[in-house]
Amino acid sequence: MAANWQRGIMRLMRIENHETRVLEVEDFTPWYRRVTFAADTLLDGLETFPTLWLRLWVPNPSKGAGFLVQRGYTFVSVDHKRKRFSLDFVLHDVAGPAGDWAKMVAPNDRVEVALTPAKIDIPEGTHTLVLAGDATALPAINSWLESVPENVQTHVFIEEDHADREYLPMVQRERGTWLWVNRDGARGEALASAMRAAVPEQAGLYVWGAGEKTLVKNVRGVLREHLRLERGQYFTQFYWIEGKATG
Ligand SMILES: Cc1cc2nc3c(=O)[nH]c(=O)nc-3n(C[C@H](O)[C@H](O)[C@H](O)COP(=O)(O)OP(=O)(O)OC[C@H]3O[C@@H](n4cnc5c(N)ncnc54)[C@H](O)[C@@H]3O)c2cc1C
Missing domain, CATH: 2.40.30.10 (Translation factors)
Incomplete structure (x- = not known):
């Protein structure tokens, strides 16, 4: 049918x-x-x-x-x-x-x-976890923050323009920062600039990113060109596509 x-x-x-x-x-x-x-x-x-x-x-x-x-x-x-x-x-x-x-x-x-679960975990030896995306990735970002070991430093970067974004649920950690980025240009451009400015190339880094397709592509650019991460040091996923219904 x-x-x-x-x-x-x-x-x-x-x-x-x-x-x-x-x-x-x-x-x-x-x-x-x-x-x-x-x-x-x-x-x-x-x-x-x-x-x-x-x-x-x-x-x-x-x-x-x-x-x-x-x-x-x-x-x-x-x-x-x-x-x-x-x-x-x-x-x-x-x-x-x-x-x-x-x-x-x-x-x-x-x-x-x-359910079609696909397990994901940070590699052994990770000391810094960067989490990037838009509001659709916020639930996943909070789920990371609730479960990463205490000694891991976390940095969240979210591109989201709503003025009331401060009321969204945000899991706070002692070794954690949150940065909200206003959109400027194509989706993810401002997010990528913010990541480039704040995160240097380093060992022990893992990056997770999700959200709108163009935003995720811009994040991937940072991972490959600026942070020079190898496969296995990052995971990204398109969650939705602007102007296009899923499926
Ligand atoms: C693994 C995974 C986990 C996800 N987790 C979450 C989650 O926890 N919370 C959450 O809110 N979303 C989440 N999403 C994203 C969500 O599935 C999509 O936003 C989905 O497109 C919404 O379906 P819809 O039927 O409302 O719109 P669709 O029929 O897919 O799209 C219709 C229109 O709405 C637009 N659209 C869809 N989503 C958005 C959006 N967020 N903002 C602006 N326009 C949009 C599309 O571009 C399209 O033009 C997740 C996606 C995946 C793949």
């Missing part, structure tokens, strides 16, 4: 869908929302690690009634004991199935999710 081909592929790959129920909705700003879910089976035996994300199945009414599409969202907390977890949503202005779903979400709404 043409409808829900993504679900067909995942079924073939034997990736299970789990039903969840919305428990709470909390707004940090009018455009950044935390949703807490009750998980029935999702968390059973789940190993958590920084940046762990799930696939949320949301309706895409523009493709017909009952048509579901998947979008990636990052766990911001996992409570195995109480069988609950939370996700943070950027409520972006441009319409999109997941953003629209999150704008309308209310307690007791039900939604299916699936």
Whole structure:
């Protein structure tokens, strides 16, 4: 069936869908929302690690009634004991199935999710961890900050223009800095300049970056040309593409 081909592929790959129920909705700003879910089976035996994300199945009414599409969202907390977890949503202005779903979400709404975990970790000997991205990467950045060893120095660089960005959730560490960068030019250009100015080439450095595609490309430029990092010393991922729907 043409409808829900993504679900067909995942079924073939034997990736299970789990039903969840919305428990709470909390707004940090009018455009950044935390949703807490009750998980029935999702968390059973789940190993958590920084940046762990799930696939949320949301309706895409523009493709017909009952048509579901998947979008990636990052766990911001996992409570195995109480069988609950939370996700943070950027409520972006441009319409999109997941953003629209999150704008309308209310307690007791039900939604299916699936997991395809790919474990990521910093290499042994890392003493400085640089985390870069936009607001969609903030949940993953906070998940890093909650779990890196105390002795690792962390530096966060986020390109985000909203004036109320100071109200966003920010995990603070003794050996950690946060730098918010205003966009200037193409996505990620100002972010890349800020990184070049603040981070010298050094041993023991690991960089993680995610967000909009052009932003991530600009970050990659810094990693390769300025910091001269080898593969294995960094990880970057496109989370979304400006002007283009996912999938
Ligand atoms: C591994 C992974 C983890 C992710 N974790 C998170 C997370 O924790 N929180 C989070 O908010 N996002 C996260 N994202 C990004 C999120 O999946 C995308 O933003 C996704 O495009 C949203 O889907 P949508 O249905 O709302 O919009 P789509 O249908 O994909 O796109 C519709 C339109 O909206 C635009 N758009 C999409 N996202 C944004 C945005 N953030 N800002 C402005 N315009 C946008 C697109 O460019 C397009 O024009 C993650 C993505 C991945 C791959």
